[in-house]
Amino acid sequence: MTQLLDIRNLCIDFPMRNLVLNAVKNFDLQVNAGEIIGLVGESGAGKSTVGNAITGLLGKPGRISSGEVYFQGENIRDYTDEQMRKLRGRRIGTIFQDPQSSLNPLMTVGKQLVETIQECLGLKAKDAEARAIELLNDVGIPDPQSRLNSYPHQFSGGMRQRVVIALALAGDPELIIADEPTTALDVSIQSQILKLIRRICDERGLGVIMVTHDIGVVSEIADRVAVMFRGELVEVGDVNQVLRLPQHEYTQNLIVAVPSPDKRLHRFTCVDLIEGEAAQSKIDVQSHWLGKTNAGVEASVGPAIQVKNMSLAFRLKNSVFKSQRTFVQAVDNVSFDIQQGETFGLVGESGSGKSTVAKIIAGLHFADTGDLSIYGQKIGPKHNDLARRHSRTFLQVVFQDPYSSMNSRMNIRDIVAEPMRFHRLTENESQTRQIVDDLLDHVGLGKTAARRYPHEFSGGQRQRIAIARALASRPRILICDEPTSALDVSTQAQILNLLRDLQDELGLTMLFISHDLPVVRQMCDRIAVMRHGKICEIASNEDLFESPQHAYSQHLLNLMPNLGAA
Amino acid sequence: MRYLFGRLMQVGLVMIIVSFVSFSMFNFVGDPLSSLLPEDATAADADRMREALGLNDTVMTQYGRFMTNAVQGNFGISYRLKQPVTELIASRLPATLELVAVSAVIAITFGVTAGVFCGIRPKSWLSKTILSSSLAGVSLPTFVIGIALIYIFAVTLQWLPSSGRGGTVDLGGWKTSLLTVDGWRSILLPAITLSLFQTTMILRLVRAEMLEVMRADFIKFARARGLTDRAINFGHALRNTLVPVTTVIGMNIGGLIAFSVITETVFQWPGTGLMFIQAVGFVDIPVMAAYLLFVAGLFVLISLTVDLLYFLIDPRIRLS
Structure with missing residues (x-):
């Protein structure tokens, strides 16, 4: 095998106003032709920075402070800007994470391809077009000739990522840097894209650096794996070897934190190495204000949430004429019960309607038909319905994106106290403050967080704040809509542990929505699989994962990247 | 359709x-x-x-x-001039439309070029100078600029005339001042005055949009494919700034006509704006009513054109 890339002692700095951030320290890596290297690490570990440094696309003020990067024997640190530009596309191709935003929305796919091919290979327009068709065909786009004239928005997410790959291949590069190429995609599409990258790598003898936070992806596709932690390379080696017998403590922690689809554990083994959990002074919830039920919430028997024949259609195209309107059936005749104290999982790919169901229960959408009862109380389809308003004190939601679900102009105390103040749950302000402090302590943030603002916290910390806010109105039911899909694995493990603990302490009922089957496997008691707005199967955790009945459930389980098989 | x-x-x-x-x-x-x-x-x-x-x-x-x-195009007879209003507006319209057209061309040319420059090289001293002097354009009222320009170029330097349209040529009912040197000398000062505010608006908007687009992923991806800076700046980035910029330019051309009332007064430019001011002074209601209707019609027409331009620029709107 010929060596393509040889990185020696690479250090990358980000000089800030009064300190220098060492983003990457003494990084060594060799990439051979025809092999895929998985570069793994959590957010902030510096893995994307390495990728950007190789192509000379480091964001300002980042710079390579020392070390060498040899590409096919030449030290590219000696290259001028113009030489670097010619290196990009022609010899090193790049694939970015989000196919949604990687393509120019105002240009046809054909134009973008032809432009790149002409620039990189100097072909005539006609030949470039022929090559563009060839490339699209190669990455598996049906009917490439006519698709040349389509705009990016006319492709689905997976198809768009294929177009991005075609563009990365347009200049016939020897090395591909793929920066989280499947993170924005559904599992079924993810596995197709991974297979495509593997095939292209084998057929063309390319070297591929696959930057990812997902160990499942690495185990599926990579030949070798390099693990980064806080800017340093901690472990490199053959995939099977590293995943089976990790040598470095961090790698061990990282692998333990990955939810296993095989067996259900009560808690994740916690990974303290990454986000050191603040010294926690947990409160005794049972005797605390938080442990008492709100006045007016009577203990009742029977299911906590009952959904019967619920349907909701969204209008895609509006018109004065009824016949001209088009609808998409987001939720189609869905029925299920959630027992008190149970964790009920809702899984499916994006667009399957799982989040819509959660929003209907939370009162953010109204169902067209069907009944919803919470604790036996029927909830009417109006905003000011009395039962609905009442339900808001004991039903709370934790959303997916911790960055956009908080008002950035409010400090943490106000954010967490808002539900209490709104529902007038406390007797006075000093009691409210005391409860906020206790809550922040309890979710592992510490009361010092109260005076700070959301932007000062990491994603995992923000999700803790969101959980504290959800708990502030003393809910009996918690709806978690993909609560960890924006987080790193180790942070995910911590948040899931926190949710588990809280459920045990408070006896919460949970509706847990996720596209991530291993997470659902760890968290839920019963699971409903959704597709195209319909529920395919409702089964207990063990039944679903050990003997799925519905063909679609089996399909989903097959696609799941499995570490154990690696 | x-x-x-x-x-x-x-x-x-x-x-x-x-x-x-x-x-x-x-x-x-x-x-x-x-x-x-x-x-x-x-x-x-x-x-x-x-x-x-x-x-x-x-x-x-x-x-x-x-x-x-x-x-039917009949708006009655002007109380003051005892002339049909339609005829009156038709005779004044060429002056205003030429003024607006020239200043729009000035505003768009300078605004877009300087805006793109400031967007691509935000750190250079030239773009910093352009940006800070553009503050003057935004904050100074039109009549002050007009009077200042008259003082400098017409009174002190005596390069350009201070008022009127200069020599006009009759092109089948359309009196144009764009075909004589004298006419161009006359239109320069009022057109610059009128365009100054719009230039700075467009400049600042294009700059902000450029900075925004340059951060987008598809620009980074274009770089990663080894495209030249020129292809990236003009082929990819500029076109993506066009939707908001077109909106604002469209609104501003309407604004130019509205602002032309002040500019025409300062430069005694014989257009519809000056006619309107004189009509207000005399409570010449048929003229005022017709002018109102005319300006509204123009605004509506422009915004319709802008909406249709969206279709050309952004394929995503064509579908939905």
């Missing part, structure tokens, strides 16, 4: 509302008879005049008559 139809319905609705407002001016802005009749007219003369003008009919009948005439 369907979209166009919907838009035309809206246009009709807007025009009906505006026509009603301008019609109401006849009824609520004083009694037109007082300015029409000679001072020594008797009550009987007044009644006869009222009857002749149809002022005794119901409001709806009068409105219907106003609309019927307006659709």
Whole structure:
């Protein structure tokens, strides 16, 4: 095998106003032709920075402070800007994470391809077009000739990522840097894209650096794996070897934190190495204000949430004429019960309607038909319905994106106290403050967080704040809509542990929505699989994962990247 | 097509509302008879005049008559000049439209070029200078700029005339000043004055949009494919700034016509704006009503054009 890339002692700095951030320290890596290297690490570990440094696309003020990067024997640190530009596309191709935003929305796919091919290979327009068709065909786009004239928005997410790959291949590069190429995609599409990258790598003898936070992806596709932690390379080696017998403590922690689809554990083994959990002074919830039920919430028997024949259609195209309107059936005749104290999982790919169901229960959408009862109380389809308003004190939601679900102009105390103040749950302000402090302590943030603002916290910390806010109105039911899909694995493990603990302490009922089957496997008691707005199967955790009945459930389980098989 | 139809319905609705407002001016802005009749007219003369003008009919009948005439291009006769309003506007229109066109060209050329430059090289000293001097354009009122320009170029340096249109050439009813050197010398100062505010607006908007787009992933991906800076800046980035920029330019051309009232007054430019100011001074209601309707029509037309331009620029709108 010929060596393509040889990185020696690479250090990358980000000089800030009064300190220098060492983003990457003494990084060594060799990439051979025809092999895929998985570069793994959590957010902030510096893995994307390495990728950007190789192509000379480091964001300002980042710079390579020392070390060498040899590409096919030449030290590219000696290259001028113009030489670097010619290196990009022609010899090193790049694939970015989000196919949604990687393509120019105002240009046809054909134009973008032809432009790149002409620039990189100097072909005539006609030949470039022929090559563009060839490339699209190669990455598996049906009917490439006519698709040349389509705009990016006319492709689905997976198809768009294929177009991005075609563009990365347009200049016939020897090395591909793929920066989280499947993170924005559904599992079924993810596995197709991974297979495509593997095939292209084998057929063309390319070297591929696959930057990812997902160990499942690495185990599926990579030949070798390099693990980064806080800017340093901690472990490199053959995939099977590293995943089976990790040598470095961090790698061990990282692998333990990955939810296993095989067996259900009560808690994740916690990974303290990454986000050191603040010294926690947990409160005794049972005797605390938080442990008492709100006045007016009577203990009742029977299911906590009952959904019967619920349907909701969204209008895609509006018109004065009824016949001209088009609808998409987001939720189609869905029925299920959630027992008190149970964790009920809702899984499916994006667009399957799982989040819509959660929003209907939370009162953010109204169902067209069907009944919803919470604790036996029927909830009417109006905003000011009395039962609905009442339900808001004991039903709370934790959303997916911790960055956009908080008002950035409010400090943490106000954010967490808002539900209490709104529902007038406390007797006075000093009691409210005391409860906020206790809550922040309890979710592992510490009361010092109260005076700070959301932007000062990491994603995992923000999700803790969101959980504290959800708990502030003393809910009996918690709806978690993909609560960890924006987080790193180790942070995910911590948040899931926190949710588990809280459920045990408070006896919460949970509706847990996720596209991530291993997470659902760890968290839920019963699971409903959704597709195209319909529920395919409702089964207990063990039944679903050990003997799925519905063909679609089996399909989903097959696609799941499995570490154990690696 | 369907979209166009919907838009035309809206246009009709807007025009009906505006026509009603301008019609109401006849009824609520004083009694037109007082300015029409000679001072020594008797009550009987007044009644006869009222009857002749149809002022005794119901409001709806009068409105219907106003609309019927307006659709045929008849807006009555100016109280002051005793000339049909339509003719009056038609004779003044070329002056205003030429002024607006020249200043729009100035504003778009300078605004877009300087904006793109400042967006691509935000750190260079030139873009910092452009940006800080553009503050003056945003904050100084039009008449101050006009008077300052007159003082410098017409009074002190005596390079350019301070007022009027200069030599005009008649092109089949359209009197143009764009075909003589003298006409160009005359149009320069008012056009620059009128365009200054718009130039700075467009400049700042294009710059902000460019900075925004340059951060987008598809620009980074274009870089990663080894495209040249020129292809990235003009082929990819600039086009993506066009949707908001077109909106603002469209609105601003309407604004140019509205602002031209002040500029035309300062430079004694014989356009519709000056005509309007003179009409206000004399309570010449038919002229005011017609001008109102005319400006509203222009605005609606421009915003319709802008919406249609979106279709050309952004393929995503074509589908939805």
